[in-house]
Amino acid sequence: MNARSAVVYSVLRLLAFLVPFGLMMLFPIMREYYLLSAIFAALIGLSLSMLLLRRPLDDVASGLAERRARRRSGEREDADAEDSAS
Template sequence: MKNSPVLSIVVFSVLRLAAFLVPFTLMMMLPAFAGLWWLAALFAALIGLSISVLFLRRPLADATTAMANRRAARTAAAEKPRSEREIEDEIEDAANDEAQQG
């Protein structure tokens, strides 16, 4: 059974947050980073980015595929087929424009 699109996006987001929050929490427990929370946040962001690039390729691919599929479905649903009357009106307008020009 295939995962739902929303589930893959949520899984990637949670894993990405964990890749930042775990190193940040561990660094904040160290006495060296007690007063330098911004430095701990910077290092945690770099560590989280590295973990994401190295280990979260598949969840990222699943999330981006799910988002692309949702967008394609939304645009396909938004494009309604033209009626026969609209097509005839366009042909008539083109013929009138051509007759006026030449």
């Protein structure tokens, strides 16, 4: 897995939450209800990430799938070597 793609995706997801939360904190009424602001920011961040961050998510997911496939093929080779040795 490419660590860079995972870091980029994580930073973008974090920004998708922090920017709306920061904007809502500019309003005096939302400062009193910071928990409600956090919930709204989470919903906005989720929506933005679903719409705008598909490509970084696909990069991370494909990297994880490749890593898992390599690990499984390595396990199969080890099992085959053990079977042939006995």
